[in-house]
Amino acid sequence: MAAAGDAAVLAGRLAALGIALVFALASASAAGAGYAWVTNPYASELATLRSRAEFDSFVDRRLLTMTAAERRQFDALMKRKTESNR
Secondary structure, eight states: OHHHHHHHHHHHHHHHHHHHHHHHHHHHHHHHHHHHHHHHHHHHHHHHHHHHHHHHHHHHHHHHTOOHHHHHHHHHHHHHHHHHHO
């Protein structure tokens, strides 16, 4: 009779452990899915910003290597563009 009582207690503890394990796995997977959902827009924004930074770096290098005549022509083109935007 005592063995039956011990078996029932053991079964109850195993059931509680199983429920706790299921809850722990569910909460961990929900946290991982939430993290992935939150960080996804930032990854695409970083890719966009990275390409813009590469283009800016290219323009900076090109401006530094311009001759005086090229620089005058560039300044004239930029002046014309800013006047037409007003």
